[in-house]
Amino acid sequence: MSIWKTKGWTRIGIVLSVLWLIAFLSYSGLLYRQATPFHGTWLFEQVEDQSQPVRQEKGYKLVPVKPVLRPLPFIVGAFGPIAVGWVFVIVAISTVAWVSKGFRDEAPKK
Numbered sequence: 001m002s003i004w005k006t007k008g009w010t011r012i013g014i015v016l017s018v019l020w021l022i023a024f025l026s027y028s029g030l031l032y033r034q035a036t037p038f039h040g041t042w043l044f045e046q047v048e049d050q051s052q053p054v055r056q057e058k059g060y061k062l063v064p065v066k067p068v069l070r071p072l073p074f075i076v077g078a079f080g081p082i083a084v085g086w087v088f089v090i091v092a093i094s095t096v097a098w099v100s101k102g103f104r105d106e107a108p109k110k
Contacts, residue, residue, distance in 0.1 A: 013089065017082045024078050028069075035067035043073050 031041050044067035052064035 013086065016085070020082055021078060028074065028077075032067055032069075037065045041067075043070060043077065044068060045070055 028043055031043050035041055035044050035046070037046060046065040047068045049064040049066040054064070055062040
């Protein structure tokens with residue numbers, strides 16, 4: 001099946017899926033830039049940065065940290081909504097077609 005032979009609604013679904021991936025990647029980049037040493041996010045966790053030296057300041061040991069991507073939340077966040085959306089639309093269309101077929105089959109016979 002060629003991409004040029006897909007139906008209009010399928011093309012809309014493909015475009016929306018690609019737009020979601022672009023938006024999610026942009027959001028992930030924003031979360032990475034906003035991650036601070038004091039907290040992680042649901043997508044990033046703070047781990048010790050081995051490339052930076054540990055400093056001692058006013059009796060406190062200052063350990064440098066950096067944000068690191070959590071793979072499972074990233075994959076679920078990127079592809080989960082796409083999968084749920086496709087399943088929901090396919091089930092909804094199949095249900096509507098099944099119900100409408102039931103009404104067509106009950107036509108009076110002559």
